[in-house]
Amino acid sequence: DTELRALMDIKASLDPDNKILKTWQNDGDPCSGSFVGVACNEHRKVANISLQGRGLTGKMSPAIGDLKCLSGLYLHFNSISGEIPREVGKLTELTDLYLNVNNFTGIVPPQISHMTNLQVLDLCCNRLTGNIPTQLDSLSKLGSLSLQHNQLNGSIPPSLGSLDMLKRLDLSYNYLSGPIPVTIANIQTLQILDVRNNSFSGAIPTSLKRLDKGLLYGNNTKLCGSGFLALRACTTFDNTNVDFDTPRPFGSFFKNHTETNHDEPRNASLQTNNSSSTTAYSKSTKFPQIVVVVGVITASVILAAVAFLTFFRYRRHKQKIGTMIEPCESRFSTDHAVDLHSKNASPLVSLAYSTGWDPLADGLNSGDLSQEALQNFRYNLEEVESATQYFSEANLLGRGNFSTVYKGVLRDGSVVAIKSISVNSCQSEEAEFVKGLNLLVSLRHENLVSLRGYCCSRGRGECFFIYDFAPKGNLLKYLDVSEGSDHVLEWSVRVSIIKGIAKGLWYLHEKTESKPSVVHQNISAEKIVLDNQYNPLILDSGLRKILADDTIFSALKMSAAMGYLAPEYITTGRFTEKSDVYAFGVIVLHVISGNQQRTSVMRSAAEFSKLEDFVDQNLNGKFSMTEAAKLVRLGLSCTHELPDERPNMESVVQELNKRNSGS
Numbered sequence: 001d002t003e004l005r006a007l008m009d010i011k012a013s014l015d016p017d018n019k020i021l022k023t024w025q026n027d028g029d030p031c032s033g034s035f036v037g038v039a040c041n042e043h044r045k046v047a048n049i050s051l052q053g054r055g056l057t058g059k060m061s062p063a064i065g066d067l068k069c070l071s072g073l074y075l076h077f078n079s080i081s082g083e084i085p086r087e088v089g090k091l092t093e094l095t096d097l098y099l100n101v102n103n104f105t106g107i108v109p110p111q112i113s114h115m116t117n118l119q120v121l122d123l124c125c126n127r128l129t130g131n132i133p134t135q136l137d138s139l140s141k142l143g144s145l146s147l148q149h150n151q152l153n154g155s156i157p158p159s160l161g162s163l164d165m166l167k168r169l170d171l172s173y174n175y176l177s178g179p180i181p182v183t184i185a186n187i188q189t190l191q192i193l194d195v196r197n198n199s200f201s202g203a204i205p206t207s208l209k210r211l212d213k214g215l216l217y218g219n220n221t222k223l224c225g226s227g228f229l230a231l232r233a234c235t236t237f238d239n240t241n242v243d244f245d246t247p248r249p250f251g252s253f254f255k256n257h258t259e260t261n262h263d264e265p266r267n268a269s270l271q272t273n274n275s276s277s278t279t280a281y282s283k284s285t286k287f288p289q290i291v292v293v294v295g296v297i298t299a300s301v302i303l304a305a306v307a308f309l310t311f312f313r314y315r316r317h318k319q320k321i322g323t324m325i326e327p328c329e330s331r332f333s334t335d336h337a338v339d340l341h342s343k344n345a346s347p348l349v350s351l352a353y354s355t356g357w358d359p360l361a362d363g364l365n366s367g368d369l370s371q372e373a374l375q376n377f378r379y380n381l382e383e384v385e386s387a388t389q390y391f392s393e394a395n396l397l398g399r400g401n402f403s404t405v406y407k408g409v410l411r412d413g414s415v416v417a418i419k420s421i422s423v424n425s426c427q428s429e430e431a432e433f434v435k436g437l438n439l440l441v442s443l444r445h446e447n448l449v450s451l452r453g454y455c456c457s458r459g460r461g462e463c464f465f466i467y468d469f470a471p472k473g474n475l476l477k478y479l480d481v482s483e484g485s486d487h488v489l490e491w492s493v494r495v496s497i498i499k500g501i502a503k504g505l506w507y508l509h510e511k512t513e514s515k516p517s518v519v520h521q522n523i524s525a526e527k528i529v530l531d532n533q534y535n536p537l538i539l540d541s542g543l544r545k546i547l548a549d550d551t552i553f554s555a556l557k558m559s560a561a562m563g564y565l566a567p568e569y570i571t572t573g574r575f576t577e578k579s580d581v582y583a584f585g586v587i588v589l590h591v592i593s594g595n596q597q598r599t600s601v602m603r604s605a606a607e608f609s610k611l612e613d614f615v616d617q618n619l620n621g622k623f624s625m626t627e628a629a630k631l632v633r634l635g636l637s638c639t640h641e642l643p644d645e646r647p648n649m650e651s652v653v654q655e656l657n658k659r660n661s662g663s
């Protein structure tokens, strides 16, 4: 009841005109599947709210804090205004908070720091003001912090350097100032740091060079550093002119002492956090100042110890309370959403069946859709069951985010791969689902794995897609292999694999009379399988058209984790052909180098190391230098940070063919 009350409160505030959340009814059951965008965990607690891009115009209610088991809150791409309620801090189970691209005003509530399970915090593209809360350092699981395109001021809290799982920090397009703390540069996991269009000053930490293209600092006129393209070298003036106007602990004290002489360059100390600045400055000042500094440090240490003890006691107290309240042990993130959905009556399942949708039924009543084509592709469940020996684990090829793949043998003896997708993960609208099916069966190309048919089982709540089996397995199997292994691909095979993938993708992107332009959205080495002749076949083409938004979203998270997700997705939330081109570029670099390192690392190796060092050592020099150089260039241009700078697949194929005639 508390949750229902909270949801009704949230609805009244988010959708005051009751246009979008009509299905949220006072007398309804949020876990029955009838509340649009709401999913529950197995304890029938609200675990996920996905209302992205729904045109919401209201405000966010403090009642959100009453949904204690919420693990994903997706409200991005709406027009929500007002402040972010501090009560969000009560959502200690939350892993994903997406409030980006709205009209939020006010500050970033420091209470967010209580959400200790948070992995993604995206507040980009709002009108938030004030400082970045120093307390965010307690979000120890945070992987991505996006605060760009707001009106934040003040400096970057050096304490954020303790976020040791942070991969992406985007602070661009704000009014931030002060130095870039060296503590941030020391985060080992950091891959992308975007501080563009702010007023940062002083020397940029040299160690940030390792981020290569992942470091973006343009339009910070007071920033300096040596060895950074487009940054001027630091001068003594820079060193003494670090922006002390920004609120920093001890800032005002040191401001009076910037004119003192120093024997050594202060770049290093100025890049550091405040305590090391303290050391640098105290070196050259007179005795009384040393006394003050020592006093200040001692006081800070005592204060820190007291704070630590208080915090420790508070945590213990909280843990005790935690064990007394209802269990929230069923962690629910979008990655696990499918799992939990299938244990439950998920919204999608009930929506599907309450409207009488049965994909197995004859006479699918979906207007202009070509029923005949679909009927020709239908298999019955019995054939699927016998092909996979009743889905025996022995036939399991892979189990992913939203699907399970089995190897099978049909009655005619042909070997197939059967992908099972829970109906929960599919589009809940019958017409949309059938439209997706029509697309799936219409896609035919020598570099796409061929779909033989499908079968949806009402009893099992699953749909099965039957594909030709590709005997040489997926491309991943041929990366990171040791010397002398059977899986070391010859150079000519690598080149033809790259060409084949390019042709398959071009086919997908091309709009013709018989098919629309299709963006794959999930290209990776795992989604490329090889037939007996090592021809590459792309898996899952068009699949996203039958999948529910949440399912696609969780697949994107995986793709991001593996380095295939184009950077612009993070800010625009849109996937275009150019995002597929990016993932293709990553694969090109993987195939040439023979390994799958982090994209940024691989790109800088491709750019800066000698070609013979970048190309897979397992080839023992047996490759064409000119061909390799051109392919590396292609891989680099396809993975360009800016989508407009990437070629389209048509020109990629043309380029590769030119190479063909030349070699």
Ligand SMILES: Nc1ncnc2c1ncn2[C@@H]1O[C@H](COP(=O)(O)OP(=O)(O)OP(=O)(O)O)[C@@H](O)[C@H]1O
Pocket: 397, 398, 399, 400, 401, 402, 403, 404, 405, 416, 417, 449, 467, 468, 469, 470, 471, 473, 474, 526, 527, 529, 539, 540, 555
């Ligand atoms: N047609 C096929 N021929 C041979 N192997 C295949 C085929 N389809 C899938 N596989 C194998 O099964 C593995 C799993 O497939 P896939 O990645 O499509 O599904 P998944 O692991 O369930 O992931 P996802 O959640 O992304 O669907 C592939 O990496 C591949 O090795």
